[in-house]
Amino acid sequence: MARFMCALVIYDAVRQEILPAMGDDAPEIVWEPTAALMKRIEAGETADGLFAIDGPMDGLVARGALDASTRRPVVQAEFGLALASGMDAPALTNAADMKALLLSVPSIVYSRSGASGIYFEKLIDRLAVGDAVRAKSIVIPHGLTAEKVRDGEAVLAIQQMSELRAVEGIETPVPFPDDCQQKTDFSAAVFTDASDRAGALAFIEALTSPAAGKAYADRGLGLRFQSGSGSD
Numbered sequence: 001m002a003r004f005m006c007a008l009v010i011y012d013a014v015r016q017e018i019l020p021a022m023g024d025d026a027p028e029i030v031w032e033p034t035a036a037l038m039k040r041i042e043a044g045e046t047a048d049g050l051f052a053i054d055g056p057m058d059g060l061v062a063r064g065a066l067d068a069s070t071r072r073p074v075v076q077a078e079f080g081l082a083l084a085s086g087m088d089a090p091a092l093t094n095a096a097d098m099k100a101l102l103l104s105v106p107s108i109v110y111s112r113s114g115a116s117g118i119y120f121e122k123l124i125d126r127l128a129v130g131d132a133v134r135a136k137s138i139v140i141p142h143g144l145t146a147e148k149v150r151d152g153e154a155v156l157a158i159q160q161m162s163e164l165r166a167v168e169g170i171e172t173p174v175p176f177p178d179d180c181q182q183k184t185d186f187s188a189a190v191f192t193d194a195s196d197r198a199g200a201l202a203f204i205e206a207l208t209s210p211a212a213g214k215a216y217a218d219r220g221l222g223l224r225f226q227s228g229s230g231s232d
Contacts, residue, residue, distance in 0.1 A: 002027035002199025005041075006051040007034045008114065008144070009077045009186060010207070012166035013215035018206050027203045033114035033142050041065070049200035051188040051207065053115055064192055070201065071189040072208050073224035075216050078183050079116050080161040082146050082173040087155065092177045099127045101156075109138040109148040110158040115184050116145075120158050123180055146170050160184070161220040173220075185224065 004027045006014065011031055019026045027048070032040070034052040041050075041060070050057065050066065051074065060066040081101075083089070090101045102108065102124065111117040117139070124130045138154050145157040146167035157164060164173035175181060188207055190200040206212060213227025 002048040002194075002196040002203060003030070003046075004028070004049045004051065004200060004203055005030045005032070005037045005047045007037065007053065007186060008032070008142075009160045009162050009184075009221070010051065010075060010216065011144075012162065013212065013219055013221075014207075017215045018209075018212055021211060022203070022206055025199070025202055027199055033111065035113050035115075035118070036142055046193070046195075047191060048194040048196045049188060049190045049203060051186060054185040054187055057187055057189065061189070066189040067192050067194075068189070070204065071187055072204055073185065073187045074207055075162075075186050076183050076222035076224055077115075077160045077162060077186065078175050078181055078220075078222075079119060080159070080164055080173045080175045080220075082149060082157045082159075082164040082167075083171045084149050084152070084155045085170055087171055089171060089174060092174060092180075094177050095127060095179045098177055098180045099129055102127070102129055102133050105136075105156045107136050107138065107154040108133060108156045108158065109140065109145045109154040111142055111145055112139045113142050114159065116159045116163075119182055123176075127180075146173075162216070165219050175220075183222070187224075 124133045145159045149157045150169040208225045
């Protein structure tokens with residue numbers, strides 16, 4: 001069985017639709033934010049393939065840890081927020097609206113180790129609300145932040161849109177306004193020293209199939225491959 005390291009942004013699509021379609025050919029998956037996956041790799045942990053943010057993957061390709069010939073662009077994600085069930089959806093047209101919302105809510109949850117949390121830390125400082133937001137925030141190491149909202153521990157969750165959509169029992173997530181938004185590109189590739197290269201390649205094919213493309217689009221992810229053919 002192949003072993004794949006995967007960033008959480010496609011967690012719901014893979015768990016609900018892609019893995020069941022693969023049946024016995026489905027790989028074992030390690031789910032972590034990209035930053036956490038990179039720490040595992042630096043510590044010597046091995047796998048057959050990796051799905052992660054492009055920037056860190058560039059470094060692994062450059063040093064020969066990933067096979068560049070197997071690399072496939074998969075999705076583009078954007079950051080968003082979700083409120084507790086029953087709360088009115090915010091009208092976020094610009095940074096001023098975003099700032100007002102962050103100051104108005106009593107509690108916020110985000111994940112510092114994920115791309116969304118790393119970016120959010122910079123954003124709140126740019127908006128000059130860093131101290132106020134941190135004082136009322138729950139910061140989790142990893143996982144789905146909206147679960148804390150669903151369970152009543154916070155009223156506002158910050159994360160990638162697709163990760164927020166993976167949690168039921170909250171208000172429909174909304175993206176950051178354009179002047180606060182930053183999109184993130186994700187790709188997949190096989191490790192050069194993979195023990196199950198064929199299994200890893202099969203999973204990458206599943207990740208870039210037409211069915212996968214529909215699953216991503218349904219969850220608010222942008223496609224970086226031709227969903228009609230499953231190729232780049």
